[in-house]
Amino acid sequence: MALQTFSTEDWTVHEGRFWVNFFNTLSGARTPVLIGTEDAQGTSNLGLFNSLVHLGATPPLLGFILRPTTVPRHTYNNLKASGSYTINHVSKSILDQAHQTSAKYEESESEFKATGLDEEWIEGSSAPFVKQSPIKLGMQFREEHLVLNGTRLIVGEVTSVMLDEATIKDDGSIDLVANQAVSVSGLYRYHDLKFLEQKDYARPTSDSRS
Amino acid sequence: MALQTFSTEDWTVHEGRFWVNFFNTLSGARTPVLIGTEDAQGTSNLGLFNSLVHLGATPPLLGFILRPTTVPRHTYNNLKASGSYTINHVSKSILDQAHQTSAKYEESESEFKATGLDEEWIEGSSAPFVKQSPIKLGMQFREEHLVLNGTRLIVGEVTSVMLDEATIKDDGSIDLVANQAVSVSGLYRYHDLKFLEQKDYARPTSDSRS
Numbered sequence: 205m206a207l208q209t210f211s212t213e214d215w216t217v218h219e220g221r222f223w224v225n226f227f228n229t230l231s232g233a234r235t236p237v238l239i240g241t242e243d244a245q246g247t248s249n250l251g252l253f254n255s256l257v258h259l260g261a262t263p264p265l266l267g268f269i270l271r272p273t274t275v276p277r278h279t280y281n282n283l284k285a286s287g288s289y290t291i292n293h294v295s296k297s298i299l300d301q302a303h304q305t306s307a308k309y310e311e312s313e314s315e316f317k318a319t320g321l322d323e324e325w326i327e328g329s330s331a332p333f334v335k336q337s338p339i340k341l342g343m344q345f346r347e348e349h350l351v352l353n354g355t356r357l358i359v360g361e362v363t364s365v366m367l368d369e370a371t372i373k374d375d376g377s378i379d380l381v382a383n384q385a386v387s388v389s390g391l392y393r394y395h396d397l398k399f400l401e402q403k404d405y406a407r408p409t410s411d412s413r414s
Numbered sequence: 415m416a417l418q419t420f421s422t423e424d425w426t427v428h429e430g431r432f433w434v435n436f437f438n439t440l441s442g443a444r445t446p447v448l449i450g451t452e453d454a455q456g457t458s459n460l461g462l463f464n465s466l467v468h469l470g471a472t473p474p475l476l477g478f479i480l481r482p483t484t485v486p487r488h489t490y491n492n493l494k495a496s497g498s499y500t501i502n503h504v505s506k507s508i509l510d511q512a513h514q515t516s517a518k519y520e521e522s523e524s525e526f527k528a529t530g531l532d533e534e535w536i537e538g539s540s541a542p543f544v545k546q547s548p549i550k551l552g553m554q555f556r557e558e559h560l561v562l563n564g565t566r567l568i569v570g571e572v573t574s575v576m577l578d579e580a581t582i583k584d585d586g587s588i589d590l591v592a593n594q595a596v597s598v599s600g601l602y603r604y605h606d607l608k609f610l611e612q613k614d615y616a617r618p619t620s621d622s623r624s
Binding site for chain 1: 416417418419420421422425429431432433434435436437438439440441442443444445447465466467468469470471472473474475476477479503506509513514515516517518519523528536548549550551552556557559561562563564565567569572573574575576577578579582583585586587588590591595596597599600601602603604605606607608609610611612613614615616617618619
C-alpha cells in the first residue's frame, strides 16, 4: 500500500474545516464522556469531552483537555469555583442526547433539561451525575496545566465510582462492551466497540535475546 | 439497573493489581500508538502508549502521558535529547508485535528488532517510523508539564503525516475503520472498531428553547 505524505506546507493553506477535522481525528478514537458541574446560582451544566486520560492509580487521577477559555467555558468556571465535577460515560442508549449537549446553550440553561438527561445527586457531591450513564465518577479538582496554545490539562482525583459490579472482571478491569461503550473520533464520528482479545503482560521472548 | 458505589475507603485497601486494572480501564478505550525514537548511540526505540490526546489544529499539537521517570524511560530521554519522535497507529495486523514492544527490553536492544517491526526513515526526521503502521506522524517536541503524581504531559507539534489518502473523507476526517484501527482499555483489553454513525454539528433545538 502506497501512503501519501502531508506536511506543514499542506495545512498552512486553510480549506474551511478540512484540516481541523483531519487533526481532530488523527489522534484516534476514544470513549466520550459527559462532565457535570453546577454553578453558584444552582444551574447545572453538562459538557461533552473526548479527551479523558488515565494519569495514575495511587491516588486515582484522571485528566481531560479543555479548549482555550477565550469564549465562556461553563465547565471550567464551575469546577474551579466548586472544586467538584462528575464524569459520566456515554453509552449507546444516550448517544443522541450526549451529542446534543455539545450545542451552544445559554449559561442559564441546563443541558440536562435541554436534552432530557436526568440529574442524579449523591451525598457528599456538589455536582450532578447523569442518571442514565452506566459508569459515573465523582471527581475533585487537583490542578491545571496551561498548554502553549491556550488549552488546559485539568487534573482531578476520583473520589467515587458508580457502576454495575457485574461488569468488573476478576482482575479489576471494567468490561466496556458490557457497559455499551461507544468510541468517538474527532467530534462527529462514532463507533461501536467489539471485544477482540485480552493480552498478557509482555515479557522479552527468548528469540529476541539471541 | 442497580449500580454499586465504590469510594476512597474501598481502594485504599490494596488487593494486588485489582485497583490498578480498575483505574486503568476507568478512562475508557482509545487507539494505541507506537512512539519511535533514536538515542545518541543510534539505537532505535519503540514504546507503546494509550494516552494520545488532541490539543489543537492550528498549529497541530498532540499530547501523550509519560509515566514517572523513576525507572529509565527511553522514549522520554531520546525525545528530549533529539527533539524528534514519531507516532505510529497500531492496526489489527501489527497488534501482536505492538503489544510485545511493552516488554522490558534493555536500553541497547531495539524493540524494532526484538518484535519484527521494520524501521522506516524519511528525509528530515531523526526518529524512525514503523513501516507496517497505516498512519504515521512525524513530531517535534514542544513542551512538557509535570503532573502532581510524577507523570508528564508531553506536547509535540505534528510536522508530517503519512497515510493512505483514500481513507480521508471529504470533510477531512480520517476513516479509522478503513485503517484497521483497534482500541485498547487499560493495558491489555483490545477492541475492534465498528463504524456507528456520523453526527452533525449540534445546535440548540426549538424544543429546548421553550
